[in-house]
Amino acid sequence: MKSAVVQLPGLNRDRDMIAALTKISGQAPVTVWQTETELPDVDLIVIPGGFSYGDYLRCGAIAARMPVMQAIKAKADQGVKVLGVCNGFQILLEAGLLPGALMRNASLKFVCKEIKLEVVNAETDFSRAYEKGQILRCPVAHHDGNYFADAETLQLIEDNGQVVFRYADGTNPNGSINDIAGVINEKGNVLGLMPHPENLIEAAHGGNDGRALFASALDVIAAA
Amino acid sequence: MIKARVTVTLKNGVLDPQGKAIEGALSSLGFNGIGHVRQGKVFDLEVEGDDKAKAEAELKDMCEKLLANTVIENYTIAID
Amino acid sequence: MIKARVTVTLKNGVLDPQGKAIEGALSSLGFNGIGHVRQGKVFDLEVEGDDKAKAEAELKDMCEKLLANTVIENYTIAID
Amino acid sequence: MTIPNSIAITPELVASHGLKPDEYQRILDLIGREPSFTELGIFSAMWNEHCSYKSSKRWLRTLPTTGARVIQGPGENAGVVDIDDGDVVVFKMESHNHPSYIEPYQGAATGVGGILRDVFTMGARPIAAMNALRFGAPDHPKTRHLVSGVVAGVGGYGNSFGVPTVGGEVEFDERYNGNILVNAFAAGIAKSDGIFLSEAKGVGLPVVYLGAKTGRDGVGGATMASAEFDEQIEEKRPTVQVGDPFTEKCLLEACLELMATGAVIAIQDMGAAGLTCSAVEMGAKGGLGIELDLDKVPVREEQMTAYEMMLSESQERMLMVLEPSKEEAAKAIFVKWGLDFAIVGKTTDDLRFRVLHQGSEVANLPIKELGDEAPEYDRPWREADKRGALPANLVAEPENYGDALLQLVGSANQSSRRWVYEQYDTLIQGNSLQLPGGDAGVVRVDGHPSKALAFSSDVTPRYVEADPYEGGKQAVAECWRNITATGAEPLASTDNLNFGNPEKPEIMGQLVQAIQGIGEACAALDFPIVSGNVSLYNETNGVAILPTPTIAGVGLLHDWSRMARIGGANEGDVVLLIGI
Numbered sequence: 007m008k009s010a011v012v013q014l015p016g017l018n019r020d021r022d023m024i025a026a027l028t029k030i031s032g033q034a035p036v037t038v039w040q041t042e043t044e045l046p047d048v049d050l051i052v053i054p055g056g057f058s059y060g061d062y063l064r065c066g067a068i069a070a071r072m073p074v075m076q077a078i079k080a081k082a083d084q085g086v087k088v089l090g091v092c093n094g095f096q097i098l099l100e101a102g103l104l105p106g107a108l109m110r111n112a113s114l115k116f117v118c119k120e121i122k123l124e125v126v127n128a129e130t131d132f133s134r135a136y137e138k139g140q141i142l143r144c145p146v147a148h149h150d151g152n153y154f155a156d157a158e159t160l161q162l163i164e165d166n167g168q169v170v171f172r173y174a175d176g177t178n179p180n181g182s183i184n185d186i187a188g189v190i191n192e193k194g195n196v197l198g199l200m201p202h203p204e205n206l207i208e209a210a211h212g213g214n215d216g217r218a219l220f221a222s223a224l225d226v227i228a229a230a
Numbered sequence: 231m232i233k234a235r236v237t238v239t240l241k242n243g244v245l246d247p248q249g250k251a252i253e254g255a256l257s258s259l260g261f262n263g264i265g266h267v268r269q270g271k272v273f274d275l276e277v278e279g280d281d282k283a284k285a286e287a288e289l290k291d292m293c294e295k296l297l298a299n300t301v302i303e304n305y306t307i308a309i310d
Numbered sequence: 311m312i313k314a315r316v317t318v319t320l321k322n323g324v325l326d327p328q329g330k331a332i333e334g335a336l337s338s339l340g341f342n343g344i345g346h347v348r349q350g351k352v353f354d355l356e357v358e359g360d361d362k363a364k365a366e367a368e369l370k371d372m373c374e375k376l377l378a379n380t381v382i383e384n385y386t387i388a389i390d
Numbered sequence: 391m392t393i394p395n396s397i398a399i400t401p402e403l404v405a406s407h408g409l410k411p412d413e414y415q416r417i418l419d420l421i422g423r424e425p426s427f428t429e430l431g432i433f434s435a436m437w438n439e440h441c442s443y444k445s446s447k448r449w450l451r452t453l454p455t456t457g458a459r460v461i462q463g464p465g466e467n468a469g470v471v472d473i474d475d476g477d478v479v480v481f482k483m484e485s486h487n488h489p490s491y492i493e494p495y496q497g498a499a500t501g502v503g504g505i506l507r508d509v510f511t512m513g514a515r516p517i518a519a520m521n522a523l524r525f526g527a528p529d530h531p532k533t534r535h536l537v538s539g540v541v542a543g544v545g546g547y548g549n550s551f552g553v554p555t556v557g558g559e560v561e562f563d564e565r566y567n568g569n570i571l572v573n574a575f576a577a578g579i580a581k582s583d584g585i586f587l588s589e590a591k592g593v594g595l596p597v598v599y600l601g602a603k604t605g606r607d608g609v610g611g612a613t614m615a616s617a618e619f620d621e622q623i624e625e626k627r628p629t630v631q632v633g634d635p636f637t638e639k640c641l642l643e644a645c646l647e648l649m650a651t652g653a654v655i656a657i658q659d660m661g662a663a664g665l666t667c668s669a670v671e672m673g674a675k676g677g678l679g680i681e682l683d684l685d686k687v688p689v690r691e692e693q694m695t696a697y698e699m700m701l702s703e704s705q706e707r708m709l710m711v712l713e714p715s716k717e718e719a720a721k722a723i724f725v726k727w728g729l730d731f732a733i734v735g736k737t738t739d740d741l742r743f744r745v746l747h748q749g750s751e752v753a754n755l756p757i758k759e760l761g762d763e764a765p766e767y768d769r770p771w772r773e774a775d776k777r778g779a780l781p782a783n784l785v786a787e788p789e790n791y792g793d794a795l796l797q798l799v800g801s802a803n804q805s806s807r808r809w810v811y812e813q814y815d816t817l818i819q820g821n822s823l824q825l826p827g828g829d830a831g832v833v834r835v836d837g838h839p840s841k842a843l844a845f846s847s848d849v850t851p852r853y854v855e856a857d858p859y860e861g862g863k864q865a866v867a868e869c870w871r872n873i874t875a876t877g878a879e880p881l882a883s884t885d886n887l888n889f890g891n892p893e894k895p896e897i898m899g900q901l902v903q904a905i906q907g908i909g910e911a912c913a914a915l916d917f918p919i920v921s922g923n924v925s926l927y928n929e930t931n932g933v934a935i936l937p938t939p940t941i942a943g944v945g946l947l948h949d950w951s952r953m954a955r956i957g958g959a960n961e962g963d964v965v966l967l968i969g970i
């Protein structure tokens with residue numbers, strides 16, 4: 007499966023993401039610059055983490071209005087898989103591809119540590135290599151990961167199985183409502199999550215719990 | 231040249247971690263009787279020209295497209 | 311109950327990376343002739359009691375101690 | 391507020407620029423006339439302690455700075471050390487003490503920004519950062535505010551820029567109540583044939599301004615960094631600089647892209663006293679003159695004077711000498727990253743530093759004398775009063791060892807630093823093998839199957855105060871031990887010498903003897919010092935900080951799969967105590 011990684015000024019986990027995709031799929035992803043309006047023919051588009059445009063104004067707000075995002079929307083409409091991690095998640099929300107908003111962490115502090123994630127829905131294109139209820143290790147590193155949605159939206163995404171990952175075992179690092187760590191769109195092809203599975207994929211990372219997410223999205227057999 | 235101030239505030243019911251933290255900090259600094267702190271943003275801008283109605287329409291457009299996230303925020307525009 | 315709005319803005323000459331980024335974004339969204347965007351903060355607060363002079367003095371104290379970083383920011387207080 | 395260039399030079403004005411009467415006399419002798427106001431500013435920036443190392447240079451020269459692996463020792467933006475396979479590690483540490491006391495968030499943030507720029511100016515991509523922090527007593531009324539601001543500032547900049555913070559120090563002592571220390575370290579990796587230096591080469595070549603626009607931020611900042619604090623500190627506040635990590639990240643990517651095109655002949659970041667220091671250093675090192683036209687400098691404020699432009703410390707800026715045939719390609723890269731790119735001058739063969747503004751020449755000074763030949767002092771010093779060993783019977787035996795232990799590990803200085811380093815991104819880049827919390831941070835070398843680098847930063851200031859010579863040695867030894875404890879071979883080090891007022895013989899004595907101790911330990915351990923920074927005048931109302939020569943070191947692990955960790959013990963393992 008072919009993948010692409012979006013690059014925007016201020017994103018800084020693009021290299022981590024490119025390394026992870028290359029290691030897991032055996033094929034380097036193509037990179038796409040923010041001004042591109044014609045996207046290559048790929049099966050998965052990833053918006054990595056970072057501080058696009060400094061996260062000035064609101065996290066992801068400026069990035070979400072760059073030309074490449076129109077093209078990504080069009081691809082998402084056609085059914086191409088789109089994954090946003092951390093700042094990528096924030097950008098997808100600002101672009102209106104996912105419901106809700108991410109606010110400043112309840113502690114008001116940047117937090118970088120390992121947390122536990124529960125796989126709430128193992129039937130998505132991004133989580134099928136996990137089992138429902140499985141508890142994963144995963145690092146987080148963010149300042150604005152406090153997921154919020156109004157009561158109606160929340161009900162809707164909970165009922166629809168759109169909450170794919172939840173912080174487990176009291177490890178919610180940011181105050182997210184319902185411990186939500188990752189949500190998918192209604193159609194099931196756009197996922198956003200705050201934690202960084204790309205930073206836990208090999209022995210050097212001290213574990214590989216993040217690997218299966220990419221293995222699912224790239225349709226490759228999860229390998230250690 | 232028209233000077234404008236756009237004020238963006240969180241909608242009622244939207245969680246405001248910063249406001250809450252400030253509320254706590256104020257009370258721990260000994261300020262009592264302070265309730266409901268909400269934090270928002272202001273943008274001071276200069277718009278070329280002198281047609282205020284046009285500027286206002288343009289500012290509204292900027293708010294909708296960029297300055298406010300209308301899912302969670304309201305905005306007001308004040309022109310000098 | 312007194313309602314107040316505190317507005318905190320950067321002092322002149324202090325670099326405003328946020329304002330600069332917004333200026334760039336507005337122009338790339340096709341808004342032309344927008345100059346000098348500066349970003350600031352607002353705090354909406356409720357102060358107990360009805361003595362406006364006392365509330366104002368207290369708000370000033372809060373600004374100095376917490377709400378504004380007076381090294382680089384100015385503040386204004388507006389009471390409803 | 392603008393300052394005209396025609397302002398009269400009075401003794402008060404000279405003194406307010408931190409220049410002593412004999413230093414001013416030296417200026418008069420050098421140029422044979424009274425300097426203009428802009429020229430006075432230029433001299434004050436170049437000749438202050440911070441830029442010229444005038445009190446410490448003589449002693450710094452005694453440090454061991456060479457070794458089989460040393461490619462570039464002190465004198466450039468950062469040191470360069472060979473790590474095999476054509477790879478090099480580029481690193482340095484620098485202080486931002488005074489700015490961080492005045493505005494903790496921005497002071498610390500711009501400190502991190504400055505050291506990262508030092509590293510990538512040389513062509514290296516930053517891969518690790520550390521921060522050594524010293525605050526006043528935990529219950530001092532200012533401490534809480536300073537700690538939270540500094541830690542948030544270090545994180546705010548480093549996290550956004552995208553470098554993992556892999557280690558550091560946090561210590562509290564009342565002697566830092568009025569003068570905290572913020573020492574920031576950064577390391578990057580480059581290829582040995584891809585290193586860029588600041589020495590200008592070639593006459594008549596364009597001098598290019600890169601990065602963010604110039605404002606009035608920090609005008610006079612380098613002078614402030616060399617001044618003792620007093621009660622009037624409030625008045626010095628407008629010199630605060632604000633960091634913009636987003637622009638810096640763009641500048642990193644743009645610079646690395648630019649360097650790959652062959653357009654860069656020499657490059658220098660604009661740190662303290664920005665345009666002045668960077669231009670003079672490039673020219674003086676290359677034996678060339680530099681002519682700058684300030685009308686070409688990208689500015690973000692109106693009506694800036696030549697004085698202000700020359701002394702501005704606006705962040706995220708660089709100066710380079712360009713290979714003229716590459717101008718278009720170079721410019722396109724900067725435009726793509728949304729950064730300024732402006733030709734602001736040229737190299738000349740007359741060894742003069744000439745500055746033009748609005749049609750007139752506002753400065754015309756001998757460049758060598760400004761740079762290489764700044765004043766140098768052999769300040770009087772006396773042996774520090776050593777503290778004898780404390781007799782054990784002065785300390786009462788604890789009634790309950792368990793309680794005593796709990797008190798120790800729960801104390802401000804011995805407790806876990808997790809509350810600090812969890813605010814830093816320790817994982818970004820995906821190469822962190824050992825996070826803060828152990829002996830040294832370890833980061834694997836991207837693209838190599840088994841190689842990794844270990845980093846540690848250490849000093850115990852109360853030892854240095856008790857005996858500067860032994861304390862200096864101990865700081866080096868501790869850093870070296872922390873690196874070896876991971877299984878790495880220590881390669882080289884950088885030092886950040888934080889002391890009080892060197893015009894006091896007892897303080898100068900601390901500095902001299904600490905340097906002697908550091909030098910001896912580095913020589914004995916073959917652990918050369920390849921870069922560093924000196925921060926003097928760390929005093930408030932005449933009371934100096936504890937002498938704090940921070941040592942940061944780098945080690946090489948050939949095979950990280952055999953790395954040792956602090957948490958590797960199993961039940962039943964034998965515990966051995968090694969050493970004396």
Ligand SMILES: Nc1ncnc2c1ncn2[C@@H]1O[C@H](COP(=O)(O)OP(=O)(O)O)[C@@H](O)[C@H]1O
Nearest residue numbers: 521556557558559560807810811826827828829
């Ligand atoms: N400011 C900081 N930033 C990052 N890590 C830190 C900081 N301060 C302390 N640490 C980490 O916490 C651990 C304990 O620090 P310290 O007690 O100084 O270590 P040691 O005495 O072993 O050198 C070390 O791993 C150190 O790198």
